[in-house]
Amino acid sequence: xxxxxxxxxxxxxxxxxxxxxxxxxxxxxxxxxxxxxxxxxxxxxxxxxxxxxxxxxxxxxxxxxxxxxxxxxxxxxxxxxxxxxxxxxxxxxxxxxxxxxxxxxxxxxxxxxxxxxxxxxxxxxxxxxxxxxxxxxxxxxxxxxxxxxxxxxxxxxxxxxxxxxxxxxxxxxxxxxxxxxxxxxxxxxxxxxxxxxxxxxxxxxxxxxxxxxxxxxxxxxxxxxxxxxxxxxxxxxxxxxxxxxxxxxxxxxxxxxxxxxxxxxxxxxxxxxxxxxxxxxxxxxxxxxxxxx
Amino acid sequence: xxxxxxxxxxxxxxxxxxxxxxxxxxxxxxxxxxxxxxxxxxxxxxxxxxxxxxxxxxxxxxxxxxxxxxxxxxxxxxxxxxxxxxxxxxxxxxxxxxxxxxxxxxxxxxxxxxxxxxxxxxxxxxxxxxxxxxxxxxxxxxxxxxxxxxxxxxxxxxxxxxxxxxxxxxxxxxxxxxxxxxxxxxxxxxxxxxxxxxxxxxxxxxxxxxxxxxxxxxxxxx
Numbered sequence: 001x002x003x004x005x006x007x008x009x010x011x012x013x014x015x016x017x018x019x020x021x022x023x024x025x026x027x028x029x030x031x032x033x034x035x036x037x038x039x040x041x042x043x044x045x046x047x048x049x050x051x052x053x054x055x056x057x058x059x060x061x062x063x064x065x066x067x068x069x070x071x072x073x074x075x076x077x078x079x080x081x082x083x084x085x086x087x088x089x090x091x092x093x094x095x096x097x098x099x100x101x102x103x104x105x106x107x108x109x110x111x112x113x114x115x116x117x118x119x120x121x122x123x124x125x126x127x128x129x130x131x132x133x134x135x136x137x138x139x140x141x142x143x144x145x146x147x148x149x150x151x152x153x154x155x156x157x158x159x160x161x162x163x164x165x166x167x168x169x170x171x172x173x174x175x176x177x178x179x180x181x182x183x184x185x186x187x188x189x190x191x192x193x194x195x196x197x198x199x200x201x202x203x204x205x206x207x208x209x210x211x212x213x214x215x216x217x218x219x220x221x222x223x224x225x226x227x228x229x230x231x232x233x234x235x236x237x238x239x240x241x242x243x244x245x246x247x248x249x250x251x252x253x254x255x256x257x258x259x260x261x262x263x264x265x266x267x268x269x270x271x272x273x274x275x276x277x278x279x280x281x282x283x284x285x286x287x288x289x290x291x292x293x
Numbered sequence: 294x295x296x297x298x299x300x301x302x303x304x305x306x307x308x309x310x311x312x313x314x315x316x317x318x319x320x321x322x323x324x325x326x327x328x329x330x331x332x333x334x335x336x337x338x339x340x341x342x343x344x345x346x347x348x349x350x351x352x353x354x355x356x357x358x359x360x361x362x363x364x365x366x367x368x369x370x371x372x373x374x375x376x377x378x379x380x381x382x383x384x385x386x387x388x389x390x391x392x393x394x395x396x397x398x399x400x401x402x403x404x405x406x407x408x409x410x411x412x413x414x415x416x417x418x419x420x421x422x423x424x425x426x427x428x429x430x431x432x433x434x435x436x437x438x439x440x441x442x443x444x445x446x447x448x449x450x451x452x453x454x455x456x457x458x459x460x461x462x463x464x465x466x467x468x469x470x471x472x473x474x475x476x477x478x479x480x481x482x483x484x485x486x487x488x489x490x491x492x493x494x495x496x497x498x499x500x501x502x503x504x505x506x507x508x509x510x511x512x513x514x515x
Binding site: 002024025027028031032033039042043045046049064065066104105106107108109110111112113114115116117118120123145146148149150152153156157161162164178214215216217218288289 | 296297298299300301302303304305306307308309310311312315316343346347349350351352355367369371372421422423
């Protein structure tokens with residue numbers, strides 16, 4: 001039941017006639033440390049933590065450790081509640097929730113890294129936006145998490161989910177690919193469509209650099225989570241409409257890894273390039289850590 | 294290829310903001326906490342590399358202190374660990390060492406003293422995604438991750454000690470997954486790190502401690 005590539009995973013889905021989520025769940029039960037009951041309970045617990053992290057910052061605004069973010073989710077929610085949002089309910093909610101998780105994270109609240117802490121807003125934001133707008137059950141959301149996990153696992157094995165190794169495309173890009181596949185499966189798509197959505201997402205985020213201001217998981221990480229969530233929903237919509245990715249998932253994941261390896265060190269989480277190296281970025285750093293003239 | 298659990302992708306559950314600087318820091322300190330027998334009286338953390346540069350913005354200090362009180366990576370009390378430690382009467386301090394650069398970027402030394410006066414120094418490294426390893430115990434280079442049920446035996450470097458300890462384990466049906474030995478000097482203090490799939494019971498530890506060459510043991514449950 002284990003797989004190393006998207007092709008092997010797809011073959012298992014066909015052979016067992018099961019969705020990606022179930023293949024991933026069975027794989028965990030067979031090869032992981034926990035029995036079926038514990039595996040399901042752990043995933044439910046993760047979903048519960050995610051649920052808290054998308055909602056709590058809406059009511060309880062806390063400034064981040066570095067002081068760069070806090071209150072963005074509430075601002076978006078206020079606009080949505082007033083009926084002014086230009087993005088429609090699913091996307092707007094995904095944006096709100098993605099911001100909330102990063103606020104939670106940056107203020108030392110509890111989150112679920114998915115696949116990393118800096119990209120933790122993408123997967124839950126897409127899941128809970130769809131849950132509310134399409135009346136999905138908790139079971140369907142848990143399945144979504146297994147599907148997201150399968151895509152993340154493939155990317156961990158064959159590419160990277162580390163900003164320090166392959167840039168933001170490997171963090172937010174991977175999280176968005178995971179969320180896209182989860183969205184497709186939850187909305188009734190096939191395993192092939194899940195992989196198409198994931199591949200389109202990675203393709204659309206290729207080259208994104210990791211350039212955190214002051215080296216902190218605040219900005220531009222927070223708004224990139226919103227970009228990741230909207231990319232995920234865009235690609236899911238395309239895949240569900242039957243649009244295929246021109247480049248298959250495994251080739252796209254290789255491309256992402258090669259692009260990542262080609263990024264200069266300044267753009268791989270060292271806080272020496274991109275947003276971090278702008279005059280404003282440097283000013284933030286001085287304010288937070290001192291030591292400047 | 295090593296098995297990657299779905300919970301390594303969807304996880305860890307953690308107090309933010311950084312898996313390496315916050316969750317990893319808590320895990321390192323919690324491992325050191327598990328190695329202590331008694332309540333901790335004082336702890337001094339020396340931070341290196343990126344830990345030294347950015348620990349305040351990442352809450353690395355709060356996470357380390359929380360881990361030193363046994364808090365797991367997703368324990369909300371980490372945020373208030375300074376206040377909690379003060380209430381518990383634990384003395385703590387943080388020193389940023391920005392001169393030493395020949396270390397892993399996320400390294401911390403922990404000098405711990407328990408209420409009985411027993412001292413322990415541990416170096417830990419946060420190697421990404423919340424994964425950690427301990428690389429020094431009391432100044433001796435070791436390698437230890439805490440991913441298994443583990444037993445650290447501190448003993449005199451003397452013929453037959455290792456085989457005696459392993460046979461003690463075998464008699465109790467404990468299968469050794471990994472066994473690593475380190476020593477300060479020939480005939481001096483040596484460290485044996487045993488990692489096992491099965492839980493190692495206190496009964497086995499008592500048996501091992503009867504060996505006159507064994508100075509101390511640390512039983513670390515997974």
